Amino acid sequence: MKISMLRLPVYLFGLLVLGSSSSVMAEKNTITGPHKHMGVATCASSVCHGKPAPDANSYALLNEYRTWSREDLHSKAYKILFNAESKRMAKNLGLASAHTADICLDCHADNVPQSQRGPKFVIRDGVGCEACHGGSENWLDSHYKKGVTHAENLKAGMYPTESPKPRAEMCLSCHLGTKDKFATHRIMGAGHPRLAFELETFTANQPAHYVVDKDYLERKGQIESVTMWVAGVYYTAKQTLELYNSHLLTANGLIPELSFYDCHACHHPMDKKNWRQTSIEVGLKPGDLRLNDSALQMLIGISFIRDQEAAQGLLQLSRGLHVASRKDIATLRNASKQLLNQLAGMEDMLLRNYNRNEISELRKRILTKSAAGQYRDYTSAEQAFLAVETLTLALDQSERYANLMDSFYGSLASESAFQQTRFASLAQRLLSTMYP
Ligand code: HEC
Ligand code: HEC
Ligand code: HEC
Ligand code: HEC
The missing domain is CATH 1.20.1420 (A middle domain of Talin 1)
Incomplete structure (x- = not known):
């Protein structure tokens, strides 16, 4: 079993973790909304979420990009489509290549339709910020301003990742599947690993790029692990x-x-x-x-x-x-x-x-x-x-x-x-x- 391997040290050492055809494209990715995805590069500048270390003056850590790109497998999800395992899978399935096939990109990248891709969007970012947080088209310029509330961000199209039900729906869209993207037995037969998922464990296993502290609780409330x-x-x-x-x-x-x-x-x-x-x-x-x-x-x-x-x-x-x-x-x-x-x-x-x-x-x-x-x-x-x-x-x-x-x-x-x-x-x- 792979899932618990990362979680295991949590209790071993008593440490607590801080926490495919393009014609159907239009219907896909409706979970995080219809807004344009502006691309990881727009989030990752050094004055925004691309700082080298957590910023003490901000409620967010602002080094999220670093955590995601260095520790979080989601940033590698596209790259692994070039590895030997993926190549073999593509060959077995008769695909030209894994990294160009929607059937793989739908879960291994932020594969929104062309019409939802902003100027800095690149597919090679893999499962980038907006795959989980929603297209930032309408909140990119406002969400960091003083006085803007979380509720206002949500209204502008930010996805409620903190909330159990929407989080489950979003994570499971790739870790279980939807009517539009699904890891069939044929894909497994071609060599894909079995998809095993449990929301709380996987939440703990995803390297945290946020801290649940006093001000987080004030903004977003307490979400119980159970x-x-x-x-x-x-x-x-x-x-x-x-x-x-x-x-x-x-x-x-x-x-x-x-x-x-x-x-x-x-x-x-x-x-x-x-x-x-x-x-x-x-x-x-x-x-x-x-x-x-x-x-x-x-x-x-x-x-x-x-x-x-x-x-x-x-x-x-x-x-x-x-x-x-x-x-x-x-x-x-x-x-x-x-x-x-x-x-x-x-x-x-x-x-x-x-x-x-x-x-x-x-x-x-x-x-x-x-x-x-x-x-x-x-x-x-x-x-x-x-x-x-x-x-x-x-x-x-x-x-x-x-x-x-x-x-x-x-x-x-x-x-x-x-x-x-x-x-x-x-x-x-x-x-x-x-x-x-
Ligand atoms: C329904 C979504 C979905 C589809 C479709 C899908 N994958 Fe995956 N894939 C995943 C998830 C989720 C994982 C991670 C599984 C885990 O570790 O729990 C994964 C894992 C993998 C791994 C192992 C990664 C590792 O780090 O060892 C490879 C390789 C892979 N996928 C290739 C492919 C290829 C090639 C295709 C297309 C033929 C494909 N996947 C289609 C969701 C999907
Ligand atoms: C696989 C999904 C996923 C990806 C990819 C992802 N996040 Fe998150 N993010 C979450 C979850 C889950 C939370 C915790 C719940 C919450 O506060 O909304 C979170 C929380 C946050 C927070 C909230 C911090 C706070 O104090 O309120 C920020 C800021 C953030 N992420 C930025 C980013 C940035 C920037 C990227 C890309 C570099 C990124 N995220 C990529 C899922 C993701
Ligand atoms: C767009 C699709 C997508 C979404 C949405 C998504 N994931 Fe993933 N996730 C993947 C893929 C693909 C992998 C495998 C990446 C690899 O191995 O390179 C993965 C890997 C992981 C891993 C590492 C698993 C391992 O075997 O080590 C964890 C943990 C994880 N995801 C948690 C989450 C959580 C929690 C959420 C929701 C907040 C989420 N994911 C949302 C596609 C997704
Ligand atoms: C009803 C029986 C059945 C069930 C249930 C089933 N499989 Fe299979 N599986 C097969 C058969 C039959 C083959 C083809 C065997 C062969 O090629 O020798 C196969 C092939 C495979 C292969 C390729 C094995 C190889 O050596 O090439 C993998 C991997 C696989 N299945 C994974 C899974 C996973 C993961 C699940 C559950 C999500 C699953 N199977 C559920 C019957 C089943």
């Missing part, structure tokens, strides 16, 4: 259901889009039998292919802390989804529509901040399920681990449980050697230590 995590899980579940509409049955004839399923359902050695009881529990038959519902499962767990009835509803509908997935596309679409309606009704309840009691209850629940073997496949176990880690950090207990958490993480270190029984027994150890 709420950020829930927003990521919520949006992943929702967006995955939406993506069934555009991508589950597309151009592959008899074969559905395989990246919606648990990768390790197929990619596992034949001598390691699983007897996936949990799939049978949700209404599947032995040998059936199970949709990857790791985000949905996590959301059911979260809901049980707040609203038993809504959680039961979600649980029933998620079983309905699995049963429908064995039938036909119309039944599946209907089941996912029902789930989307149920989720819409639960959004406000789920995205309210969580108190210590709830956080602890939630962690206990996830550990109990993990110990009982509920998260059998690698992707669900990975999400469960990340949840326990985020919740433990939020409870300020990561130093206290560092050793046990390290072993728990260790059980996920290799996707191909993942043993769910080991994962479960380590969860049991954590459970009995944390909740004696």
Whole structure:
């Protein structure tokens, strides 16, 4: 597992991180808005965000460019399209080259349509400032002036990156996909890494070019890490259901889009039998292919802390989804529509901040399920681990449980050697230590 590698030192050492065709182009990139992207060069001058060190006289650090260009992989996202891995992928897919193909540029650069590119915009900047913060056409000249409020910036088209739901939607547009850009199993088959994402962990792992200090809190308010995590899980579940509409049955004839399923359902050695009881529990038959519902499962767990009835509803509908997935596309679409309606009704309840009691209850629940073997496949176990880690950090207990958490993480270190029984027994150890 790659995601937690960077995060790992955070609790290991007890340090807290501060925190493709051009005809459809017009519809693309609507997430951060319709404004022109003026290019990283317009943000990066030495009097603006390109200072060599943080500026004590400004509320922003003003060395954001340095952090992004030196430490943040987003500044390398375009460059890696020239590496051997990308070249091989392009060859396998029959593309002229990776760095000219929309199918790659859509996630590895700020690939807005020509009409949205300002004079200093260059595609080689990769995932630049405006890919996340929105086109600065209408706020570039005003956003730094004295007296201009954050609300006014947002009104002029700055994207609300601080806010959990919009942040989830923006990050996941590349880290999960949208109807316009999607890392299909064909792309994975050509050699693309599996996309694994968890909003709070990835937020912590992106080298921070901002500090959440007193004046930040005054301007933007306190955003709880647990709420950020829930927003990521919520949006992943929702967006995955939406993506069934555009991508589950597309151009592959008899074969559905395989990246919606648990990768390790197929990619596992034949001598390691699983007897996936949990799939049978949700209404599947032995040998059936199970949709990857790791985000949905996590959301059911979260809901049980707040609203038993809504959680039961979600649980029933998620079983309905699995049963429908064995039938036909119309039944599946209907089941996912029902789930989307149920989720819409639960959004406000789920995205309210969580108190210590709830956080602890939630962690206990996830550990109990993990110990009982509920998260059998690698992707669900990975999400469960990340949840326990985020919740433990939020409870300020990561130093206290560092050793046990390290072993728990260790059980996920290799996707191909993942043993769910080991994962479960380590969860049991954590459970009995944390909740004696
Ligand atoms: C839906 C968005 C999406 C699409 C489409 C996509 N990628 Fe990626 N790609 C990503 C993300 C996100 C990562 C980082 C994964 C991670 O580390 O979690 C990534 C990682 C990679 C990596 C590994 C990077 C590293 O540092 O090791 C390569 C190479 C790559 N992509 C090449 C390509 C190529 C070539 C294409 C086009 C054929 C492509 N990608 C299409 C989103 C996408
Ligand atoms: C991958 C997405 C991403 C990229 C790329 C990115 N940022 Fe950010 N930026 C964020 C997030 C997330 C935050 C924290 C939430 C917030 O305060 O809006 C943030 C915060 C900021 C802040 C707010 C600081 C404060 O105190 O309010 C500034 C200024 C900023 N970024 C500038 C830049 C600049 C300049 C670049 C390009 C050199 C850049 N960002 C690139 C996501 C990104
Ligand atoms: C325009 C597409 C895009 C957006 C939007 C985006 N990312 Fe990424 N992200 C990528 C790609 C592509 C990579 C892989 C880059 C590479 O390896 O060179 C990546 C890499 C990362 C990594 C490093 C992963 C690793 O394996 O080390 C983190 C962390 C990350 N993104 C977090 C975020 C967060 C948090 C947000 C939202 C605030 C976000 N990203 C928004 C495309 C995007
Ligand atoms: C229904 C079964 C199934 C599922 C689910 C599935 N795959 Fe595959 N995968 C295959 C088959 C079949 C091939 C082609 C095998 C071959 O060429 O030998 C393949 C090929 C691949 C390859 C190329 C392997 C190689 O050696 O060339 C990669 C990488 C890959 N899949 C990744 C994934 C990822 C990541 C997921 C989950 C997002 C996934 N697969 C889900 C069946 C599946």
